[in-house]
Amino acid sequence: MTEKIKSILESVMDPEIPTLSIVDLGIVTGIISETEGQAHIKLTPTFSGCPALKIMETMVHDKLIEEGYTDVKVHTSFDVQWNSNLISEKGLAALKKHGLAPPPKHDGYIELDVLSDTPCPLCDSRNTTMSTPFGPTLCRSMHYCNNCKNAFEGFKPVS
């Protein structure tokens, strides 16, 4: 039953990145469905200050009601701490499709060189410069491609 819910949640997209589902983003950390109609969902925030979280809770709730679930509960918990390695392969491809450089896999240590070595999502060149680790949203950094001369945004690696 949880598999069915998971496949439903694959159609709930990040409100700021319409190509990326919340499942592929890695923020769905718990699904309980023990009886017909029950769907208790646990989400974890990408950033503590992410304003999209409440919106995503509502989107998940409304989607499950729409799919016929009657006992729907959605809550946020830090018991699994999100980090950017939780984004699925499909999710990384979806980010690139949206024009955002996917975060490199990391071993828990994020240093400046990890960020400055971000390949351009438009031309794949590694000849890029990071302008600032703070972008238009908490999860994005800003970069410039010295090869195709485009500014681009990256989805930040977070440990």
Add this chain to the structure above:
Amino acid sequence: MEFTDKHVQGLKDLLYKMADDLLIIGHRNSEWTGLGPVLEEDIAFSSMAQDKVGQSLALYEILHQLGESDPDTVAFTRNAPQFHCSQLVELPIGEYDFSLVRHFFFDHADAIRFDMLATTVVEPLQMVAKKFRGEIKYHTMHADIWMKQLGESEEAKMRIQSTINEVFPYALGMFEPSEFEAELQEAGIFDGEFALREKWLNKVVPLLESYGYSVPNAETIIPEFGGRKGQHTEHLQPLLDEMTEVFAIDPGADW
């Protein structure tokens, strides 16, 4: 081990001071929105503000689980004497060099604090501490880049140096011990302000020296204490009045 009343009181005191620090520095950071010296810095301080306020909410939620009022009530209905933030975070943003130096000192302390709390026996606090560490990494990285770069030009270096001297007593004020230090350590909640201060000095002093600055001797400086016990500068109450202006119009409003 079973927590006594003193342990719980100590835990609440710890949570209040951390949450209040984050809420107030978050508000101060947000004052750079629209005013940053370059667009990237405007965005950086605004982003950090958002992180800080989000983190304070997570800590106020833990306090709420421990029986304190809900986060909005706690954040928006207290007056200055009920706040436990350090005086460092409440000082006005000043010129950019002031905000930058404060950011450097504060964020290195917070990074270490939450690193220490990543092994606390208090489970909900342990979980958020682990989460905050990844976020704060970007804050210390930002502060380090600027402190390093500004050390490379003579004029900037002089300004930053004089600001370091001015801010240092307030930075040391962050580590004002509480009356529950022994209880917090004995219960495995937190290793204490003194341990934090030592780790912080071991981090910031060599870093600043490597950028070419000198650091006042922490042993001979008198720290600006008082904030943790509700004694604040004249700058906190006006900040609170501004922060709560909308809330105060209709405290019962449903947003």
